[in-house]
Amino acid sequence: MSDAVDALLVTVLLLNFFVLGTSRLRAVINATALQGILLGVLAVLAHHEFSVRPILIALGAASIKGFVIPWLLLRAMRDVAIRREVEPFIGYIPSLFAGAVATGLAIVFAATLPLADEHVGSLLVPASLATVLTGFIVLTTRRKAITQVAGYLILENGIFIMGLTLVEAIPFLVEVGVLLDLLVGIFIMGIMIYQINREFASLDTAQLTHLRE
Amino acid sequence: MAVALVLVPLLFALAALAIPSNRLRPWLVPVGGSVHLVLVLWALTQPHVSGLGGWLVVDSVARLVLALTSVLFFLCSIYARGYLALYPDRSNRIFCACMFAFIAMLTLIAEAQHLGLMWVAIETTTLASAPMLYFQRSPRSLEATWKYLLIGSVGIALALLGSLFLAYSELRGGLQPSLLLGDLIADAPRLSKPWLRSAFVILFVGYGTKMGLAPMHTWKPDAYGEAPGLVGTLLAGGLTNCAFLAILRFYKICSASGDPRFAQELMIVVGLFSMAVAGVFMARQKDFKRMLAYSSVEHMGILVLGVGIGGAGVFGSMLHMLNNGLAKGVLFLSAANIHRAYASKTTDEVRGALHRLPVSAALLLAGFFAITGSPPFGLFLSEFTILSAAISGAHYAIAGVFLLLLVVIFTGMGATVLTVVQGKPSPNASATTLRDDFSSVMPGIVLIGLVLMLGVYIPGPVNALVRDAALALEAGR
Secondary structure (H helix, E strand, O other), X not given: OHHHHHHHHHHHHHHHHHHHHOOEHHHHHHHHHHHHHHHHHHHHHHOOOOOHHHHXXXXXXXXXXHHHHHHHHHHHHHHHOOXXXXXXXXXXXXXXXXXXXXXXXXXXXXXXXXXXXXXXXXOHHHHHXXXXXXXXXXXXXXXXXXXXXXXXXXXXHHHHHHHHOOOOOOOHHHHHHHHHHHHHHHHHHHHHHHHHHHHHOOOEHHHOOOOOO | OHHHHXXXXXXXXHHHHHOOOOOOHHHHHHHHHHHHHHHHHHHHHOOOOEEHHXXXXXOHHHHHHHHHHHHHHHHHHHHHHHHHHOOOOOOOHXXXXXXXXXXXXXXXXXXXXXXXXXXXXXXXXXXXXXHHHHHHXXXXXXXXXXXXXXXXXXXXHHHHHHHHHHHHHHHHOOOOOOOEHHHHHHOHHHOOHHHHHHHHHHHHHHHHHHHOOOOOOOHHHHHHHHOXXXXXHHHHHHHHHHHHHHHHHHHHHHHHOOOOHHHHHHHHHHHHHHHHHHHHHHOOOOEHHHHHHHHHXXXXXXXXXXXXXXXXXXXXHHHHHHHHHHHHHHHHHHHHHHHHHHOOOEOOOOOOHHHHOHHHHHHHHHHHHHHOOOOOOHHHHHHHHHHHHHHHOOOHHHHHHHHHHHHHHHXXXXXXXXXXXXXXXXXXXXXOOOOOOHHHHHHHHHHHHHHHHHHHOOOHHHHHHHHHHHHHHHOOO
16 A cells, blocks of 8 residues: 555656656646646555545645646636747756755654654655645746646645545545635636736746836 | 634625615625724724634634734725725726735634644635735736745745644654644643744744835835835734734744744844844835835834843834834825825825825825834834833843834935925926815724823723733743
8 A cells, every 4th residue: 555655656756857857838738737637646556445535635635736727727828829939937847956955854864853654764754845846846936827826736735645645634625625725726827817818918037027115 | 703803794795795886885895894894993802702613712812913904904905995995997896805804814813723734824815805906007016916825825824834844843752643732732841942943933934024024024015105005004914913913822832932032033033033124125216116115014013022032022012013103004095095186105106295195295205104113103112112022131232233223214214205205396296186085084093092102101902902912922931
C-alpha cells in the first residue's frame, strides 16, 4: 500500500518538473489535470479502511481537479487563442533548477519536523511541501494569466497531499467547502482571463503595470 | 440564532439575484443592512449564542468584531443605495448579491469555532469581493482585481496549509486531530512544538496576506485605489479585522501552549515593519486613495504590534480595531465622494475640495486627524494605550520606533490631505456635477461622531465588549 502511495507521489513530483520545463499551455493544463486524478487515487489509498466518505471525497477531488477545472482552463485558452508561454520571467532551465532546489529544501525541512509514527519514511510531507513550492515558482515566474492559475492549482494540489496525512481531522463539510471554493475561484479567474484578454488584447500579465508606485 | 446571523444575509443575497428591477434592487441593501444590525444587536444582549453543535459560537472576541462589522455594513448599505443610483445603466445585481454574501461570510468568520469552516468563509470573502472590486469595469480595476484575486487566493491557500500543520501538531502530540478551537486550546500544552511553530508562521503569513501586513500587502494599494469607496470601507474596516481575528485565534492557541514568545516577537517585527513600509510609501503619495491603503497597512501593523507587546497592549489593540474600522469608513467614503466629484484621485488635479464639497472635504480632514491619532479622537486613546504598554513592559526601543513612525506617517499623510482639501480648485480640473447629498455624507458623519465619542467617553457596553475580548485573549497565560 505505502509503496503504491510513494510511487504515485513520485509521479506527482515528476509532473511538477514537467510543468516547470514546458512552454506549451495545453501540456501544463494536462499535467495539472493528471496530478488531480492521481490525488484522487491517493485519497482512496491513504485511508486505511474503506468507507463511503473517502470514496466520495476522492471522486469529488479527481473530477474537479482532474476534469472540470482543466476543462474550464482549456476553454479559456481556446477563447483567447493562445498556446504558448512566451518569455517567462526566468527561463525553463533556471526554473527547473529552482524546482530542484525547492524539492531539496522541502525534503530537508520535512526531515527536521518530527513525524507521527505512521508517516515515518513516507514521502507525503516532503512531496506536499515540494509541490507547494513548485506552484509558487510557476505563479511568480510565468507571465500568462492561465499559467499563473495553473501554478495556483499546483500549489493547492500540494496542500491536498498534506491533507492526506490528516484524513480524520477534516470534516466532510469542510472538505467539500474547500473544493467548492477552489472551483468557484477558478471559475471567477476564468472570467477575469477573458476580460484581461479583451481589455489588453493579450494575456500577458506583465502588461498589468498601470498600478505602480 | 448563530446560524440565522449568517443565513439571513444569504437569503437577502438570493433576493437580490431574484429582483428584476435595477432601480429597485439597491433599496434592498439598506433593508438587509438594518436587519443584520438588529440581529447582531439582539445577539449581543444574549449571554450565550451558538449553533451547529458548537461549530458556531459568538464568543467575546467575535462579539466585538461582529458589532463593528455590522455597524460599518449598515452605514455602507445606506451609502450603497445612493452610490448605485449614480449608475442606473450598469447592472448592480451581482454587486448587491455579493455585498450580502460578503457580510454573511464576515459573520461566519467571526462565529466559526472550527478552523476549517473559518478558512472556507475567509476564502469565500475573497471570491465575493472580487466582483465588487471590478464594478467600475475599467482596465485599471481589472488589473487590481486580478492581483487581489491571485495574491489573496495564494495567501489563503497558505493558511490552509498552516491549518493542516496545526492539525498535524495534534497528531504528533498523540492526540486525535481536530480543528475545533476549544479542543486545540484545551490540548495546547501537548501539541508538538515544531509543528505548532511552523503552523503559526505559515498561518501568520497566509492570513497576514489577507490582513495586508507588509511585506504581504502588495495587493492592497491597487485594490483600495481602484475599489469603489464603500468596497474599500468593507475591506479595510471589515475583512482585514476578520483576518486579524483569525490570527488572534491561532495566537490564543500558541499562548495556551505556554509558548507565546516567538509569536509575539514575530508580531512585533511584522507590525513595526508594516508601519515603516506605510511611512515610506505615504510620503509624497499623490494618489489619495492609495494613501488610504498604506494607512490601512500601518494600522494593521499597529493591531498586531499591540498584541505582540501583550498586557495592556492587547486591550489597546482591541480598542484600536474598533477605532480604526470606524475611522477608515470616514476616510474611504469621503475620499470616494471627492474622487467622483473631480473624476480624479491625484493631488495634481484635486485641490480645494473644501470649496467644491465642503462636507466631504471636512470629513476627510477630520478623518485624517482621527486616523493619525490626534486627540480627542478614539485612536489617540488606543495608540496611547499600546505605547504605554510598551513602556511599562520595558520595551523602550519598540516604543521609540513606534512614536517615530507615527510622526513620519502624520507628516506624510498630512501633506497629501491638506493639498486635497485646501486652496482653490485648479481651473483645468475636470468638473462634474456631483455634489454632497444626504446618503453620501450621512454615513461619514455618523462614523466620525462614533470615533470622537470613543476618544472622549467609552460607553459601558462598548467598554465591556473591548475588555472581555482582551481578557479572553489574555486568559490562560
